[in-house]
Amino acid sequence: MNSTTATRPNGLALFILPSALLFALFFFLPIGLMAVMSVLTGNPVVMPKVAFTTKHYVRMIGDPFYLEVIWTTIRIGLVTTLVALAIGYPLAHWMARIKSRTGHALLLIAVLAPMLTGIVVRTFAWMTLLSDKGVVNETLMSLGFISQPLKLMYTETGIVVGLVHIYVPFMVLTLTGVIGRIDERLEQAAENLGASPLRAFLEVTLPLSVPGILAGSLLVFALAISAYVTPILLGGFQIMTLPILIYQQISANFNVGFAAALGIVLLVISLLLVVAYNRALGLVSGQRELQ
Amino acid sequence: MQTTASPSLPATRQTASVRAPGPARPYGRYLYLAINIAILVFLLAPIAIVVVFALNPTPFIQFPPVGVSLRWFEKFFASRDFMHALGFSLEVAVLTTLSATALGASAALALARGNLPGARLIVATMLSPLMLPAILTGLALFQTYVLLDVGRPTWGLVAGHTLVTLPYVVRTTLAVLHNFDLRLEEAAQNLGASPVRTFFEVTLPLIKPGVLAGAIFAFIVSFDQFPVSLFLVSPGNETLPVTLFNYLKFDLDGTIGAASVVSIVLAFVVVIGLDRTVGLRSYVKL
Numbered sequence: 095m096n097s098t099t100a101t102r103p104n105g106l107a108l109f110i111l112p113s114a115l116l117f118a119l120f121f122f123l124p125i126g127l128m129a130v131m132s133v134l135t136g137n138p139v140v141m142p143k144v145a146f147t148t149k150h151y152v153r154m155i156g157d158p159f160y161l162e163v164i165w166t167t168i169r170i171g172l173v174t175t176l177v178a179l180a181i182g183y184p185l186a187h188w189m190a191r192i193k194s195r196t197g198h199a200l201l202l203i204a205v206l207a208p209m210l211t212g213i214v215v216r217t218f219a220w221m222t223l224l225s226d227k228g229v230v231n232e233t234l235m236s237l238g239f240i241s242q243p244l245k246l247m248y249t250e251t252g253i254v255v256g257l258v259h260i261y262v263p264f265m266v267l268t269l270t271g272v273i274g275r276i277d278e279r280l281e282q283a284a285e286n287l288g289a290s291p292l293r294a295f296l297e298v299t300l301p302l303s304v305p306g307i308l309a310g311s312l313l314v315f316a317l318a319i320s321a322y323v324t325p326i327l328l329g330g331f332q333i334m335t336l337p338i339l340i341y342q343q344i345s346a347n348f349n350v351g352f353a354a355a356l357g358i359v360l361l362v363i364s365l366l367l368v369v370a371y372n373r374a375l376g377l378v379s380g381q382r383e384l385q
Numbered sequence: 386m387q388t389t390a391s392p393s394l395p396a397t398r399q400t401a402s403v404r405a406p407g408p409a410r411p412y413g414r415y416l417y418l419a420i421n422i423a424i425l426v427f428l429l430a431p432i433a434i435v436v437v438f439a440l441n442p443t444p445f446i447q448f449p450p451v452g453v454s455l456r457w458f459e460k461f462f463a464s465r466d467f468m469h470a471l472g473f474s475l476e477v478a479v480l481t482t483l484s485a486t487a488l489g490a491s492a493a494l495a496l497a498r499g500n501l502p503g504a505r506l507i508v509a510t511m512l513s514p515l516m517l518p519a520i521l522t523g524l525a526l527f528q529t530y531v532l533l534d535v536g537r538p539t540w541g542l543v544a545g546h547t548l549v550t551l552p553y554v555v556r557t558t559l560a561v562l563h564n565f566d567l568r569l570e571e572a573a574q575n576l577g578a579s580p581v582r583t584f585f586e587v588t589l590p591l592i593k594p595g596v597l598a599g600a601i602f603a604f605i606v607s608f609d610q611f612p613v614s615l616f617l618v619s620p621g622n623e624t625l626p627v628t629l630f631n632y633l634k635f636d637l638d639g640t641i642g643a644a645s646v647v648s649i650v651l652a653f654v655v656v657i658g659l660d661r662t663v664g665l666r667s668y669v670k671l
Contacts, residue, residue, distance in 0.1 A: 103500045103501050103502065106494055106495050106498045107499030109491035109494050109495035109499065112487070113488045113489065117548070120544045120548050124525035125521070127525065128521075128525045128528055131532075138532070139531075181424050185425070204425050205428065207428075207653075208429070208431075210605055210609075210649075211435075212626055212629075212645075215644075215645040215649065216431060218435065218637075218645060219431035221633070259428065292413065316517075316518075320520055322520050322611070322615070323612075337612075353524060361521055367516070
């Protein structure tokens with residue numbers, strides 16, 4: 095970047111102002127207000143007397159139900175991330191190594207197509223697949239593999255399947271960029287020296303792609319723990335995650351302060367993930383400079 | 386349009402032709418392909434299923450399908466709620482695209498050329514709505530609008546959408562600006578063009594593909610946006626994803642399938658347009 099060559103901002107720097115204003119008014123101010131609301135006894139506009147309080151946070155820590163909700167959210171996020179990595183990696187590897195341009199374009203379209211289909215639509219698709227009379231159960235029953243429908247929907251498994259489908263493209267696109275940067279001749283050298291393709295992959299490509307694995311996993315985890323539509327529809331209101339709880343506090347209980355406190359917890363987790371993600375991507379670009 | 390190719394794309398593809406033919410190991414290769422094809426089926430089958438259910442005439446979701454009819458499409462297009470939601474979604478998406486493109490492209494220009502101190506930090510901040518939960522953006526904006534007692538205006542929703550779509554425009558425009566030959570601008574100015582004329586006749590046409598790609602991303606993301614809308618729409622004035630979501634909570638019939646197909650087709654038309662006009666590969670980078 096040329097920001098290091100000259101130190102004084104020039105006239106073009108002014109073009110940042112409209113976006114800076116947008117972020118100040120519609121991002122930093124609201125998040126700041128949310129932080130303030132999370133430590134107040136009530137809405138300062140409606141109520142004449144509000145005081146500072148930590149009751150929302152105490153309530154969260156003191157009640158096992160809320161801790162359980164946070165843990166469920168993280169658990170679903172972790173499993174989703176691991177599954178997305180397991181199925182995203184092979185596809186990313188194929189995309190990075192495929193020789194034909196047409197093949198690459200087709201794979202890219204296949205990965206992008208789900209991304210460009212709305213979250214609500216894709217969750218609907220999984221409802222039709224996973225419900226008791228859904229495609230999966232009907233097919234398995236007509237083939238005689240099972241006599242009773244498997245309980246796929248309204249379970250954590252169902253939620254994870256839906257979330258993996260929604261977020262695996264992010265994993266694939268992150269990984270394919272990193273794998274594509276690894277010089278293929280390194281693998282060939284290993285194979286020429288007698289390693290099997292599997293061993294060449296495990297000892298050369300896989301270690302070199304670790305920054306991509308980290309970046310993709312953090313991204314998917316961050317997205318999965320903040321998902322709302324998929325957990326609520328595939329969980330059938332029976333499995334509670336942090337985003338569901340937050341919306342419920344607003345829509346049903348109108349407990350703005352507690353919702354704000356829950357939001358701050360989700361924000362802190364996400365910010366930690368953003369920092370880690372940027373570190374991981376820093377590793378990727380450091381690697382690129384080495385080559 | 387190939388001038389805008391991102392530097393991070395695998396440049397090693399050309400070197401692939403020097404690969405020495407190793408010993409044939411067909412089984413490993415077949416397994417590799419089989420796994421990948423299974424993954425592709427997992428990715429694409431749900432979308433195909435939606436189309437099947439949109440065309441299946443039975444009143445409930447039923448498998449295997451029994452026939453082909455357009456009744457759910459008729460029901461969708463005849464429904465006032467869905468049509469209102471579709472119109473409102475398009476309105477919000479267009480307004481969002483306009484504001485996100487104007488703000489994002491000028492911000493990218495300032496970041497790439499303005500010699501701003503801390504430009505890296507500003508870029509990271511502007512991209513952060515991509516990583517931070519959109520539901521928090523929705524919640525925080527909702528609380529702010531309540532505190533300021535402004536109600537739930539359309540501009541409030543558009544502001545929220547602009548916030549979550551701006552990163553796409555910033556990223557695609559920055560990608561183009563980083564591959565930009567500064568000597569072209571210098572040449573124009575040496576030949577006597579004013580800085581303003583240089584901007585409109587040299588800079589703008591060259592960054593147009595990146596700005597356009599960002600605009601198309603912004604449109605699609607806004608059209609499909611759910612978590613921010615969930616908090617900021619007012620009853621009776623909902624976007625299509627929110628209407629679909631509310632419908633899905635109680636009904637599971639083919640209308641949803643038809644609505645889904647309509648929005649999938651819309652997204653595909655936009656993407657194919659994107660690919661035709663500016664080339665897709667250059668911008669797909671996370």
